[in-house]
Amino acid sequence: MNFKLIVVAAGFLLTTSLSAFAQERGPETNLPLPRFVSMKASEGNARRGPSLTHRIDWVFTVKDQPLEITAEHGHWRRVRDREGAGGWIHYSLLSGVRTALVEKDMLDMRATPDGTAMVVAHLERGVVAQIDECRPEWCKLKAGGYRGWVPKSHIWGVKEGEVLE
Missing domain, CATH: 2.30.30.40 (SH3 Domains)
Structure with a gap:
């Protein structure tokens, strides 16, 4: 269903898709x-x-x-x-188990969601890891017996800004 939102503001007619407001x-x-x-x-x-x-x-x-x-x-x-x-x-x-695909070769998996935190493992491009949780910029993954945080921008399987607990 694709609805249109029509707004009249200061004499101008503005039309936009409601998909920006309500998810399908x-x-x-x-x-x-x-x-x-x-x-x-x-x-x-x-x-x-x-x-x-x-x-x-x-x-x-x-x-x-x-x-x-x-x-x-x-x-x-x-x-x-x-x-x-x-x-x-x-x-x-x-x-429904959430997983992610590593998109960067030798991605640093860190102990905490901080770019300066200790590296606990390096993940090869193409590794499939289970998602434990996600914050707006970082996700905690489990792969190969290791657990740690990676930047969300280097994985596929979670939406930008999506938070998982």
């Missing part, structure tokens, strides 16, 4: 769209449309990989990965 909700779950989830299964077919009769366009093969849901239809969710590949996948293959 999925018709099946009433959860925000878009939103991030992860792959529950180690393999999942992404189809051209929301049913088993539609052709498979892509196969996700990484368990816990973060995916972004952009639409819902019945038991199907339209998802995309970091590169934009995707399609319709059955909801049973997805998990």
